[in-house]
Amino acid sequence: MPNPPRRRPTPRRGRARGGRPVASADACSASSASDLRDFAGPLGGPGLARRKKARSRQARERAVEAIKTAARRSERPTVVGIANAACVSRSWLYTQTDLITAINELQQRAPAPHRAPRHAASDASLHRRLETALERNRQLRDRMNELTRKLETAHGEIRRLRTLNQPPTR
Incomplete structure (x- = not known):
């Protein structure tokens, strides 16, 4: 009997684990026709390198702003929360050691979530x-x-x- 086809996991919409809102795909994808103007021909050219640097700079600015916003809030920040707020991937965020250090410092300052003690x-x-x-x-x-x-x-x-x-x- 052949194996049944594997189902792809359904993407989560609206809320991440813990009930935190997730940025929608529309909020994170800001590319438009004007973003594509920098391409020079079918292989890219110098405009492609400029666009890559600009996208990297914008992603970093969004991540820094998300960290600053998390610092103003009273809840404990997480890498997932920062990545969602900045519309960047967690893997990219982990490559930015200075940003991860800043998140870790915020986590040390913020109180851990209070959990009720279990009664025997x-x-x-x-x-x-x-x-x-x-x-x-x-x-x-x-x-x-x-x-x-x-x-x-x-x-x-x-x-x-x-x-x-x-x-x-x-």
């Missing part, structure tokens, strides 16, 4: 859970014994019927 179960609760589990085990054991008796009876009946239908041997 009380002795009475644990005792009740144990009693419930033991009662369920007893019920299952009784049911298993009942089914075993029925199976033994069925096998005995099958054997009896086989011996009745067999021709006598001489």
